[in-house]
Amino acid sequence: MIKITLPDGTIKEFTKGSTPMDVANSISAGLARNVISAKFNDTVVESVTALNEDGHLTLYTWNDTQGKKAFWHSTSHIVAQALEELYPGIKLTIGPAIDNGFYYDVDFGEHTLSEKDFPEIEKRALEIARGKHDFKLHPVSKADALFLYKEQGNEYKVELIENLEDGTITFCDHDTFTDLCRGGHIPNTGIVKAIKILNVAGAYWRGDENKPQLTRVYGISFPKQKELTEYLEMLEEAKKRDHRKLGRELELFTFSQKVGQGLPLWLPKGAALRERLENFLKKAQKKAGYEMVVTPHIGSKELYVTSGHYEKYGSDSFQPINTPKEGEEFLLKPMNCPHHCEIYNARPFSYRELPKRYAEFGTVYRYEQSGELHGLTRVRGFTQDDAHIFCTPEQLDQEFKNVIDLSLYVLGSLGFDNFTAQVSVRDLESPEKYIGSVDNWEKAENAIINAATEKGLDFVIEKGEAAFYGPKLDFMVKDALGRQWQLGTIQVDYNLPERFDLTYKGSDNELHRPVMIHRAPFGSMERFIALLLEHTGGNFPLWLIPEQAIVLPVSEKHEKYAEKVLSSLENNDIRAQIDARNETVGKKIREAEMNKIPFMLIVGENEEEANTISVRRHGGEDLGLISIKQFTDLVVTEINSTLKSFK
């Protein structure tokens, strides 16, 4: 008999050789139907893997990230079989699951795969899936494995196997197909009900441009056809809302090859939008007792040796900046915390003066490979809405609650109602992994969990996910397309106060170590604006949108009245322009719609006579003839309904 510990802590006994599926069956038939993969003592296993010792078991279904990975990785085997059948002689290399689906890198020889080939591949793959073939993982000797692939002339697999140790090599069979594979499969092909080949791209073998170029076939699969349909619709919508496309159309930002990849240039409308976001947060932060500071974008190497960043990230970062003489070395700052520690260190503090809350919209630079760059979400330079709170251990509880309040205020004001939180705590079984006293860790973890509970957050606790220097809370936001984004980490830190020798004088007149909290409700201005663009499709909340209204004179003779309307709007702090081009009102309305302007104010004969405006909302709703006062009241009311004052 073996003892199996389940995630909720219950321990059950099974005969040696039982499988995860047996465990699932022992719990409920429903669970067993849904189990598609499992983890046994930190190793991914198949649902049919025999368990021969005591251990911790986690069962995965389609609803778990790990379950989806097994599902998609298994589909890559099915697609590989289809490809081999349709294009005999091709050489398969690797086929992993990714965040959304899977890919398989294939050497197609002379053949060039294109979109028109996709339906045939999907059709054959689905036929294979319907065969309900079991995935069977079995060990192979290195010699046998090499023999097989040498015979096939597949130098890629040969190279992979040569780097493996004899005794650790497994193959996975299903139907007529065999592949070198470490495991992590669903029980059988039959549960894959929908398969879509998404696109193909070039990819170098092992990511090395000196090696042969392969064809990367991207795909995705689902347990229900309906889910695939929804996913494809979402992809279509996401394409329309792609922040790179909207950013260009709305003239928010641009990139320049000469300035450099991954370094956004903010155009006037985008810069103004950013500033509104910053001012919004500054105002709330001021009320919450934060103080703004300003620090340089470089720091000497010594600063990062002190903080520990140099040792950890040095060689993967932008390389040091040397001075012409003097032999000094500086680094582009990858984060603001070391600078803020030096500000704290600029003078002594008494416990009576804490907490100190230093905030900065600090622009930081982090190297990313050019292939990894993506619009505003993966850049090489970005501005964090950063702040560091230095407090006594006793103040941590209250400070953490205050930060959650501020984060919830930010999410609410920007229309994100759909979010959860994750609390990352220590792995109690490996205390050696963590810096700081056990007492402080307990205090901090309790502070976070209490705060999250008291504030009514929907949160999960992830054991062992804390950083070595402290526990944290992450907000996970779902956007309008149902995609999950990590936003706003609140991180407790015992490490930097130690490394920078930060102190305060306690009521006992002795020096003590403060605790630090890192927090950034937006995360980065760049990524947040990208998210906001994709979440709203460019229809930003009224308080934030670049142009709130546009005045459309019906003809040239109403321009003067249009100017009068505009100046009334400006006096009421409404951002507006006049479209005085010699075009039809119909065309002007169409373009204003494209430009996502919330209100179109049409002014002609009738409006001028009655001293009114005809108001049309973005999307088409007609608000009729109203006075300018009525309109400005409407705007103010609408803004106040989303943008409340903090506290």
Add this chain to the structure above:
Amino acid sequence: MIKITLPDGTIKEFTKGSTPMDVANSISAGLARNVISAKFNDTVVESVTALNEDGHLTLYTWNDTQGKKAFWHSTSHIVAQALEELYPGIKLTIGPAIDNGFYYDVDFGEHTLSEKDFPEIEKRALEIARGKHDFKLHPVSKADALFLYKEQGNEYKVELIENLEDGTITFCDHDTFTDLCRGGHIPNTGIVKAIKILNVAGAYWRGDENKPQLTRVYGISFPKQKELTEYLEMLEEAKKRDHRKLGRELELFTFSQKVGQGLPLWLPKGAALRERLENFLKKAQKKAGYEMVVTPHIGSKELYVTSGHYEKYGSDSFQPINTPKEGEEFLLKPMNCPHHCEIYNARPFSYRELPKRYAEFGTVYRYEQSGELHGLTRVRGFTQDDAHIFCTPEQLDQEFKNVIDLSLYVLGSLGFDNFTAQVSVRDLESPEKYIGSVDNWEKAENAIINAATEKGLDFVIEKGEAAFYGPKLDFMVKDALGRQWQLGTIQVDYNLPERFDLTYKGSDNELHRPVMIHRAPFGSMERFIALLLEHTGGNFPLWLIPEQAIVLPVSEKHEKYAEKVLSSLENNDIRAQIDARNETVGKKIREAEMNKIPFMLIVGENEEEANTISVRRHGGEDLGLISIKQFTDLVVTEINSTLKSFK
């Protein structure tokens, strides 16, 4: 006879061999009394140098920078004589004039010069001066010059002479003293009426730390004793107002060895002050039609190769930043213009859309040797209140006027009433030095001169002082201590539009080249705040000062009323705090005075009963018992008297 052209263009004839002093005498006896140095065809000459050919002559008096330089350089000869007499066997090296006075670098051998030696040196130097000895410059052969200093065992002078060409070497004699010297002296020692040795410092021979260390003796001299007294008083006052000292005391900024030299860290009060200054300018700029943009703090090498900065400054700058792989090279941005050119280039423009005015508080990084760094006035990272205007040549005139308006608004709102301007134009005799068409240059120079005239500026035109890429206007501001600072350049640029191939479509449907104007009314936030600190001694204009008022409860029982007062002030946007420490009101007033807080609001029994406050102004004026409303009105009135709205 020779023809001498004077600065005003008049040409006079003199016999060959006439001296600048003869020319002065021919103009007026008064001028001749004051002439102390001269420039003949771009070469500094003595007032007694014989002129043997036609040429341009400028006469200098004490009121000219060049006159002062001759005066101070001559004094260094006198002081050197005194030192040789007082410390026989010392070795003289070099003794130039500097911006304020002069120095002489001396090898004192075993002797260590200290402050207690200064009076004796001054006394002897003054005795020599009173001897009214003529300065006599005369040529010496290289062999004779080397012989003299070798005999004296002065290896420094020997080294200097060895690097000179035979036939170009001159000595200058006065009294019993002789020195190797290129010239630029006053007629005789007698006009030096006051000499002060200011301090001594170590200095390496030729600035090279591997060479012997010398003693640098700093001094200054004046034609009147009264001027020295005033200068020393000014130095005393400047010491009190030193922005480094005030910045520390008022907790505005700090430096950290770990972050790096010359990289200021802005503390909360300083960051808030900066932000108020930025918001003040942003508001005016918005009205003036500027649009804010945001650009990164690095740019690829290619950007600076395009702009020409790489070739010109590359090796003296912070060195390039390499990426871990990919072989890319980036540079810290030393200016914002190349980035703004790329923003302009992001889309095509029609003449109807110009001018475009892109503004950014852009932080730039420029390498300075650590020995050159000084507080906030000489730093390695600073934020420019930068903007670039892209306009048609026809718009240049109006745009230049607009920029002057904005600059005058900035100076006025910050209490600088004492300023002049300098217009730098081409040297018409060397047209090959300049880029851009003659026609455009004429237009631009006229535009600047017209604008300066129309706006009633007190300005001088400096021929040949324009940059190769365009003419400019500089504002020169005198601070409260009478010191001159250069502030706010407005620079026309024909070069970058060419290099970045900037265009707009004209009314003729053809592509044309826009003109660029660079401008920064503050110059840099860091330097401007330093200037403002030294100009005001920390007593910033009321609208700008960190704390406008402090509430001082007489005893603990009035704290609650003090809170009430504070909250009224905050509701009226007055920045204030309460000093609730258990100290006497007298001590609290003294500290508030030290902290330069404009208003002290004392609240005790009487005040609480009458719902009033006792107001004391910084400096001591008693405004008596007034209501909070009266006080807030007073503050608003005072602010409005300096801070007007732009336009």
